[in-house]
Amino acid sequence: MLRRLLAATMCAAVLLPSAGLFPAAMAQQAPTLNVYNWSDYIDPKAVERFQQETGIQVRYDVFDSLETLEGKLSAGRSGYDVIVPTSEPTFARLIRAGALRPLDRAALPNWNNQDATLLRRVESSDPGNRHGAIYLYGSVGLGIRPDKVRAVLPDAPLDSLDLLMKPENVKALAGCGIAVMDSAIDVLPSVLRWLGKDPNSTDAADLRAAEQAMLAIRPHVRAITASGSILDALATGEYCVAMTYSGDVIQAKARAAEAGRGVDIAYVQPKEGAQLWFDMLAIPADAPHPDAAQRFINFLLQPEVMAGITNEVRYPNAIPAATPLVDDAVRGDPNVYPTPEMLGRSFTAEALGPQAERARSRLWSRFKAGR
Numbered sequence: 001m002l003r004r005l006l007a008a009t010m011c012a013a014v015l016l017p018s019a020g021l022f023p024a025a026m027a028q029q030a031p032t033l034n035v036y037n038w039s040d041y042i043d044p045k046a047v048e049r050f051q052q053e054t055g056i057q058v059r060y061d062v063f064d065s066l067e068t069l070e071g072k073l074s075a076g077r078s079g080y081d082v083i084v085p086t087s088e089p090t091f092a093r094l095i096r097a098g099a100l101r102p103l104d105r106a107a108l109p110n111w112n113n114q115d116a117t118l119l120r121r122v123e124s125s126d127p128g129n130r131h132g133a134i135y136l137y138g139s140v141g142l143g144i145r146p147d148k149v150r151a152v153l154p155d156a157p158l159d160s161l162d163l164l165m166k167p168e169n170v171k172a173l174a175g176c177g178i179a180v181m182d183s184a185i186d187v188l189p190s191v192l193r194w195l196g197k198d199p200n201s202t203d204a205a206d207l208r209a210a211e212q213a214m215l216a217i218r219p220h221v222r223a224i225t226a227s228g229s230i231l232d233a234l235a236t237g238e239y240c241v242a243m244t245y246s247g248d249v250i251q252a253k254a255r256a257a258e259a260g261r262g263v264d265i266a267y268v269q270p271k272e273g274a275q276l277w278f279d280m281l282a283i284p285a286d287a288p289h290p291d292a293a294q295r296f297i298n299f300l301l302q303p304e305v306m307a308g309i310t311n312e313v314r315y316p317n318a319i320p321a322a323t324p325l326v327d328d329a330v331r332g333d334p335n336v337y338p339t340p341e342m343l344g345r346s347f348t349a350e351a352l353g354p355q356a357e358r359a360r361s362r363l364w365s366r367f368k369a370g371r
């Protein structure tokens with residue numbers, strides 16, 4: 001008996017020191033996952049829960065525009081395992097360049113939680129939906145402070161891009177702060193649409209018209225900056241008109257209401273028709289941890305996880321079973337979940353050729369420089 005007890009104690013004694021070392025050794029071997037997502041675009045609790053459930057450590061970096069994401073990816077060896085490109089144009093371009101790894105559906109049992117109609121919609125960039133699951137979607141429009149705008153322009157329509165694009169409006173509003181997110185990809189199509197042109201036009205005369213319109217408002221624009229900074233500044237009341245992503249405006253509105261300093265913010269989905277976009281969960285071809293990436297994507301495709309994300313970031317997801325779990329106020333907001341009528345007026349960007357992209361980015365540089 002004593003011998004057995006002793007043996008057990010010895011065993012414990014031998015094991016104990018190594019048990020102390022065990023977590024460190026484990027940590028070294030614990031898989032990590034490198035995520036590159038948009039700023040203000042996840043529920044931090046979802047990431048924590050994923051880490052706890054799987055033991056996978058998440059390293060989470062953020063970007064603010066498709067231009068930044070494309071720059072990082074085109075350099076190669078980004079080191080990222082999961083990225084979140086917009087279906088058109090970036091996701092489509094990355095697929096064509098062979099830069100994404102096809103998903104392994106067998107490792108994604110939650111794949112079928114996605115709305116089949118929305119999946120068909122993003123098939124134009126990814127035939128067969130082989131390279132990406134839908135994360136969230138939304139539109140491009142204006143974040144405004146209705147009281148400030150009304151004070152300066154009592155008769156201006158609050159549902160149109162006229163607020164930003166008509167020089168007389170923007171001139172009158174310059175004092176209360178005008179901002180435009182720094183992204184040719186996500187701003188130019190709406191400007192072309194406002195001019196009555198094809199948002200995906202590559203025609204030189206159309207682009208000249210867009211450039212003229214943008215240069216005409218440029219002197220009154222306070223900031224052309226990262227979408228993430230626009231969200232922060234909108235929330236503190238620094239801008240009365242800002243062109244950016246829908247949910248960013250609605251997050252700013254919620255933050256401002258919470259701060260209780262009388263900053264009231266509204267989202268305007270332009271009546272001319274808004275740019276609609278879908279952001280995809282995708283895995284770079286050279287991802288160092290593709291298995292962990294698949295687990296993360298599968299984890300996100302759960303209704304309760306997605307509902308938590310939509311509640312936090314105010315963008316709709318593509319999982320119908322998540323909708324009843326979303327807060328009433330968020331679910332009932334047509335600026336979060338667009339109405340069929342809004343969807344009918346919306347358009348999507350297309351992946352243009354490299355020459356057209358270069359022309360657009362030159363135009364953008366001139367807009368930023370103001371000449």
Ligand code: N2P
Nearest residue numbers: 038039040041086245
């Ligand atoms: C999140 C930005 C939304 C993504 N801050 C636009 N595709």
